[in-house]
């Protein structure tokens with residue numbers, strides 16, 4: 001996107017540069033015209049102020065022509081008559097330095113067949129001129145024969161030179177000796193050097209100065225500066241856009257990370273929900289099977305034998321029937337809380353269904369598990385319950401050995417619990433001992449992980465009332 005815009009901008013800039021350079025080369029001119037209509041004062045000067053000077057000059061404008069009539073006489077060492085167009089009174093002047101060429105429509109007549117005319121442009125500069133002293137203004141001049149150029153004489157302004165006599169009279173540093181058009185006070189036309197005495201006329205029809213509106217060097221410098229500015233502007237804009245893009249992508253990356261995190265949490269909580277019972281927060285059957293599988297797989301520390309404790313609330317149906325389902329739920333939640341707070345953190349606690357729970361103690365033989373169950377039974381029986389209820393539970397305890405099918409173990413715990421019910425409830429019963437002395441039951445030679453998987457697929461189902 002940026003590259004395309006940049007390419008287009010470059011093409012536009014290149015085209016503009018080309019057009020501008022061509023325009024500057026072949027056009028972009030400005031012209032200054034001086035003629036009889038110009039608002040400048042025109043005066044005639046002669047040599048009578050100089051020693052021996054006797055020439056007389058007067059203006060004679062006719063139609064569109066500025067005219068000088070001159071009676072040139074010998075006397076002064078360099079007799080002359082002059083027609084002067086004054087642009088301004090020194091120290092003021094006008095800047096003609098931006099003009100390149102001078103074009104003159106001038107005719108001159110006199111005793112000689114081909115009259116020469118001197119053209120002066122006087123420049124005032126405080127570096128070498130003194131206000132009120134006309135001679136101190138630098139004399140930029142050229143001499144030519146107007147009759148050779150009946151259709152006008154065009155000359156580059158650079159062809160004018162500083163008059164040698166002026167340099168001789170105003171010694172100065174070399175750099176100040178160069179022609180200067182920056183503050184020209186006027187232009188003058190004078191009879192030529194070593195001209196014959198007699199009647200002379202000089203007619204100036206038109207003076208034209210032509211130059212570039214903007215000098216070529218200035219214009220090229222301007223083009224370079226414009227390019228540099230464009231490049232800098234582009235770099236700044238590009239930098240800002242890139243920074244913005246970076247900020248946006250950082251923000252979207254951040255929000256993606258947040259989304260990822262929330263999805264991860266959601267996934268975790270969904271997994272957690274799938275493993276737990278919503279009413280009590282205890283593990284459900286699948287959760288319990290998963291946990292046992294994990295423990296057995298990791299084989300961390302001493303895990304077997306384990307004690308399985310089946311817990312069933314006594315006469316729970318009555319609670320529901322007399323006090324309603326909500327109270328029944330409260331009792332179930334309360335029991336779960338109480339059991340969790342009474343056992344250790346790494347003991348597993350699951351809601352097996354309805355008002356039945358299963359506790360699993362790791363690295364605990366059945367008789368020790370029975371003692372814990374007994375303590376638990378007592379805590380439940382003496383706890384405070386909603387609606388002043390007296391809640392008791394029947395416990396069935398069985399030992400579960402490595403390699404034994406979990407369903408088998410649960411079944412034995414369930415049977416023991418059933419006996420507790422039959423014996424009058426609010427009791428802890430342990431599975432019946434088999435023939436092997438010193439242990440409640442002998443461990444069967446089974447693959448423990450396989451047994452757990454079976455437990456996960458078909459948890460021990462049991463009915464009792």
Ligand SMILES: Nc1nc2c(ncn2[C@@H]2O[C@H](COP(=O)(O)OP(=O)(O)OP(=O)(O)O)[C@@H](O)[C@H]2O)c(=O)[nH]1
Nearest residue numbers: 312313314315316317318320325328329354355465
């Ligand atoms: N409030 C409530 N009741 C439940 C929930 N799950 C099962 N029950 C009820 O628990 C009662 C269990 O009754 P029974 O199996 O007859 O057992 P019991 O009344 O506890 O009697 P015994 O076990 O012989 O002491 C049934 O009425 C079920 O509806 C539950 O999540 N909330």
